[in-house]
Amino acid sequence: MSAAAPSPAIQHHLDEPITLHMRPNISCINIRQTVGEALAAIRSNPPAGRVIYFYVVDDDNRLHGVVPTRRLLLSPLEQKVADIMVREVIAISREATVLEACEFFTLHRLLAFPVVDQERRIVGIVDVDLYTTERNDLDRSERNDILFQLVGVHLAEARQSSPLIAFRSRFPWLLCNVAGGILAAFLAGIFEAELQTAVALALFIPVVLALAESVSIQSVSLALRILRGPPPTWGTILAKLRAEAMIGLLLGGACALLVALVALVWLRQGNVALCILGGIGGGVSAAAIIGVALPNLLHRLRLDPHLAAGPIVLTAADMLTLLIYFNLARVLLA
Numbered sequence: 557m558s559a560a561a562p563s564p565a566i567q568h569h570l571d572e573p574i575t576l577h578m579r580p581n582i583s584c585i586n587i588r589q590t591v592g593e594a595l596a597a598i599r600s601n602p603p604a605g606r607v608i609y610f611y612v613v614d615d616d617n618r619l620h621g622v623v624p625t626r627r628l629l630l631s632p633l634e635q636k637v638a639d640i641m642v643r644e645v646i647a648i649s650r651e652a653t654v655l656e657a658c659e660f661f662t663l664h665r666l667l668a669f670p671v672v673d674q675e676r677r678i679v680g681i682v683d684v685d686l687y688t689t690e691r692n693d694l695d696r697s698e699r700n701d702i703l704f705q706l707v708g709v710h711l712a713e714a715r716q717s718s719p720l721i722a723f724r725s726r727f728p729w730l731l732c733n734v735a736g737g738i739l740a741a742f743l744a745g746i747f748e749a750e751l752q753t754a755v756a757l758a759l760f761i762p763v764v765l766a767l768a769e770s771v772s773i774q775s776v777s778l779a780l781r782i783l784r785g786p787p788p789t790w791g792t793i794l795a796k797l798r799a800e801a802m803i804g805l806l807l808g809g810a811c812a813l814l815v816a817l818v819a820l821v822w823l824r825q826g827n828v829a830l831c832i833l834g835g836i837g838g839g840v841s842a843a844a845i846i847g848v849a850l851p852n853l854l855h856r857l858r859l860d861p862h863l864a865a866g867p868i869v870l871t872a873a874d875m876l877t878l879l880i881y882f883n884l885a886r887v888l889l890a
Contacts (some may be wrong), residue, residue, distance in 0.1 A: 572607055573604045575650055578680030579669045580701055583607045585628075587620050592633030608668045608683060617677045619645055647672045650679055657682055711874055745759045747882040756828045757885055760819065764832065764881055765874055767811050769838040772873040775800055775847025793852050797845060797864045804844025805837075812836035827888045839877030844870050 564583060583603040585594040594610070610628055612621040621641030632638050648657050648669045660669055668683040699771065769844050779796075816833040 559770070561676045572654050574648060574652045574654055574671060574682060575680065577657075578682045579653060580680050582670070582681050583610050584613045584617075584677055584678065584863060585610050585623070587612050587614050587638050587641075589637050590633065591631045591635050591637060591640065594628065594637055595633070607757050611645070611670050611678055611681075611763055613678060619647060619672055619676050619678045621645055622670075623766055645670065647676070647678075648682065649674075673741060694744040698752045720883075739871075743875075743882060747886065756819070756823050756825060757831060757881075759833050759837075760815065761878075763815060764835050764839060765877055767808075767815075767836055768843040768873045768877040769870055771807055771840045772843035772847040775804075775844045776851060776869050779851040796852075800844045800848045801841065804841040807844070808840030811840060818889065830888055831881065831884045835877065835881030836882075838872070838880040841874045842880070843869075843873035846876070 581604045583598075585597065589597070592740065598610075607625055609624065610623045612623060613619055621643045622645045623637065623639070623641045625741045627640055646660065646664050646669060648671050649658055650671050650673050652671075657669070660666075668681055670678045671680040685832060720870060778800075809836050812835075815836055816829040819832050820829040823829075847869050848870070
C-alpha cells in the first residue's frame with residue numbers, strides 16, 4: 557500500500573520559510589565572557605521561554621559555538637566560555653523551509669537549532685516543538701520525495717497527470733543507465749580474455765558492483781542533506797571529500813576482505829581473491845568520493861543536484877569499479 561500524500565494545506569505549510577516559525581528571543585552569551593559573567597548576564601536579563609542551549613556569539617552576533625545548559629551551570633565560574641563551548645554548531649539557514657528544518661531534527665537528533673544568515677549571524681531559534689508538530693505528515697511525504705529525487709525525479713513531477721510530461725522528465729536520466737550498461741558490455745568485451753582465463757571473475761561482478769553502488773547512494777544522500785543547510789564553501793567540500801574518502805576506504809577494505817576470503821575458501825584461487833579484494837576496495841572508495849563530489853559540483857554549476865546526482869553517480873561508480881576490477885585481473889592473471 558502506498559503512503560498517503562500530504563494535503564495541499566500541509567504541503568504549503570511545509571514550504572513556508574522557517575523565519576515565520578522561529579523564535580527571535582535567543583539565549584546568547586558572549587565569547588569573551590567567563591562562566592560567571594555569562595551567568596550574571598543571564599540572571600539580569602532572563603531569557604523568555606524554554607532554554608535548551610546557550611549560543612555563543614561575538615560582538616557582531618556571529619555564531620561561534622554552543623553551550624548546553626547543564627555544562628554552563630556546572631563549570632567553574634572563572635572558566636572562559638570559549639573553553640567550554642562546542643565549536644561545531646549545526647545551524648539552519650534563514651532561507652530554509654519548515655520541511656528542511658524538520659529534516660535537521662530527523663538527521664541530527666538535537667533539541668534546538670539556531671537560524672543564521674549568510675554571515676553566520678544568529679537571527680532566531682527553532683526547537684523540537686516544530687518537529688513534533690510536523691512529524692507525522694513529514695515522514696510520509698519526505699521519504700518518497702527523497703527516493704524520487706535520488707532516481708532523478710521530483711515528486712511533484714511524478715504526480716503529473718500527463719504521461720508525456722512524466723516521460724520527458726524521467727527519460728533523459730534513464731539514458732545514464734542505458735549508457736552505463738552499454739559501456740559495461742564494451743568493457744567486458746575488451747577484457748574478454750581475462751574473463752575466459754578466470755571464469756570465476758564473472759561470478760563476482762554483481763557483488764562488486766552492488767557494493768560500490770550502495771556506498772555511492774549513501775554518499776549522495778549525505779551530500780544532498782548537507783546541501784539543504786547553509787551553502788558549503790570549498791573548504792567544507794574538501795574536508796567532506798577527505799572524510800568520505802577515509803570512510804570509503806574503511807568500508808571498502810572491510811567488505812573486500814570478507815568477500816575475498818569467501819572466494820579464496822570457495823575457489824582456492826589466490827589471484828582471483830586478490831582481484832576481488834582490489835576491485836571492491838578500490839571501487840567502494842572511489843564510489844564514496846564520487847557520491848559526495850558530484851552533487852556538490854552540480855550545485856556549484858547551478859544545476860539541480862537532486863535531479864541528476866543519483867543516475868550520474870551510479871553510472872560513474874559502475875564504470876570506475878569495473879575498470880579497477882578488470883585491470884587488476886589483467887595484471888594479476890597475465
